[in-house]
Amino acid sequence: MFKVIRRAWRYLVFAVSGRLDELTDPRVQIEQAIQEAKEQHQRLTQQAAAVIGNERELGMRLARSLEETEKLQANARQAVLLAERERAAGDERKALSYEDSARAFASRLVAAETALRDAQLMHGRAGQASAQARAAVENNAMALQKKIAERMRLLSQLDQAKMQEQLNRAMGDLSGLAPAGDTPTMDQVREKIEKRYARALGEAELTSNSVEARMIEVERAALDVEGAARLEAIKESLGLDRKPEVEGRPGAEG
Structure with missing residues (x-):
């Protein structure tokens, strides 16, 4: 029984859909298709903008990581130089203090370099995704332009079809093949x-x-x-x- 009801429901849906397709104006359907294509392109553009924005954000992070790494490396080098200078001057206590600072800078440098490598890897992947997003937007834009051109062709063809149908009806009335209403031929x-x-x-x-x-x-x-x-x-x-x-x-x- 359930199969029969489901089959009847599918038939009803198909029949109603077919009837609606017959009654729907092709011009309206064309405009709906173009509007849907435009909205799809807009959504794709927004997604691509988010991907490109993520690449730019990772690029700024990468720049900060690189700057931080260079700064830590310079500080560690400077601390080592100061420790050697104080040791040469005979101040061992101060030299040890600079060495402790140099080790701290070196530890932070290691962590910064690790973060820098991660940032470089993420930025590279983001660059690939950004390039793909740009290509997708360009391809979709070309497809949208083709659809718009196709719309013009279809609308022109639709107008020609309507004119031909009117001509066919007129010729049918003249030849007596298609009388209007109850009028005899x-x-x-x-x-x-x-x-x-x-x-x-x-x-x-x-x-x-x-x-x-x-x-x-x-x-x-x-x-x-x-x-x-x-x-x-x-x-x-x-x-x-x-x-x-x-x-x-x-x-x-x-």
């Missing part, structure tokens, strides 16, 4: 008119060949014959010359 209207015209012709053909139509034609012919006879009678009563009937006149017989 020219092909549909032509088919409807041709269907009505063909049905009307069929009805006319059936009407003209029916018995009623033939009866009407016979009655009309009889009326024409009777009218012609009446016209001849009127002419005869008026003493006008009677004209011979035309042979083959429709309705003359019967």
Whole structure:
């Protein structure tokens, strides 16, 4: 049961994500991608600045350690020289005092030299990290510039796609392939008119060949014959010359 619920949940998430991708404006997605790239570059720049700052701080510490080492070395040398001078002057007690000072300077010098070596090692590693950070920032800056250029190309391509879609819709409306709303196409209207015209012709053909139509034609012919006879009678009563009937006149017989 748990597997079924988890599978259904994954399907729902995938379906909603796909629907959101369809509804999201590509222009907004492009700007979001560029903004994310800019923020990533800013974070990388801040991290690189921290690494470079650490290198500078270690460099200052190294300089102080080197200065302290040189100072202790000079003091130890000076204490040894003073001890030798006092011993040559016959003042052994003072000479021993200078020797004690020289030993103290020497001990501090050893500790300072150890700290100096550690500082040099840390500064060297920091220098390598700083160089890598600089290279990472430069590479990311180049990648960001490429993305910005790609954004311009994609936006231009998006505008061209929209214009082509509008042109396709316009051409579809003209050709009757894509009517707007419930408006019928020219092909549909032509088919409807041709269907009505063909049905009307069929009805006319059936009407003209029916018995009623033939009866009407016979009655009309009889009326024409009777009218012609009446016209001849009127002419005869008026003493006008009677004209011979035309042979083959429709309705003359019967």
